[in-house]
Amino acid sequence: MRHAFPMIAMPPLDEGQLAQLRAALEARLAALSGVAEPQATNGGRDLPVPEVETSPADKATVRLLNDLALEAAGHNAAQMQVLRHALAKFDDGGYGLCEECGGDIGFSRLQARPEARLCITCQTRLEKR
Template identity: 30%
Template sequence: MGIIVPALEAAGNRRLNSFVNGVEAMAEKATGAGTATKRARKAVAGEPGEGTVTTTARHKTSNDTTLVAPGRTRTPAATAARGGGAESVDPAELPVRPGEDPWTSEEVHELHAELISELERLQNEIDAAEAAITGLMRDSNDGAGDDQVDAGTKNISRESELALANNARDSLAQTEHALVRLEGVGFGICESCGQAVGKARLQAFPRATLCVQCKAKQERR
């Protein structure tokens, strides 16, 4: 234990310092920008009126990313507020697999609202993890007299919070990507084989970008 705990502490401190440096660098680039969640949230209400946006117009939502806050990236999911959100989606353009019913406007709205809700949930999860990490950092600075076991436990807790935050960021990026595709072009098309992902699969897992077959192949690699 006398050897393992100091090693854990040293490793944890190195990773923590790297994380903090990354946060500070991204914070400098993010000055003056808003979060993707705040802008995407506006899409739930949308704009009054009907009509759809043509494929060419919707294709203007590129895949560029913008750093907006420590540890967070914003993709063009925020264009939902400008493009009318679910109102800009033509259900007839969304592909389905053989035997599946076409998408309806109501189903598209439900899917869009679910993605927006997931954005908010994930952002809250990230905020909570970052707050916990900040608290653990403060405790580490205040606990200079802690014994090796206490110090090792705090480092393990920081590692756990870092992992949770990183996983949430990955899921947030996938959700934003799904919104971009839904309001732009490509939603429901497998990014590997180009066939339909499947309506049932997307209703169960809206972030899906691969059909069941391609996902299975990916997991076998």
């Protein structure tokens, strides 16, 4: 049996709410921008833990630590892209609108996840797929 989700009309965001949400997004982006990321040099990467001649167990640990650091840097870069996308929507007037149905995303949802791209109804439907 398929359940239909009722469309709940959300009031549009006012200027104060938009300013609060924009500030939250900018703060999160600034915090992520301050995180040190391994930089590419000489075609490779400067790794957080240098690999030195040691025992095989130590080498495995160093590789694991470096892999985790690179994975975290990739996650941070992806999160920064999501935040930039949300901030760009302020400029085109699309912030706070669901990218799926075009309806308003509720303020309480945006307070919890200012980068939200979908209203709660569309997000729930997506997660159930």
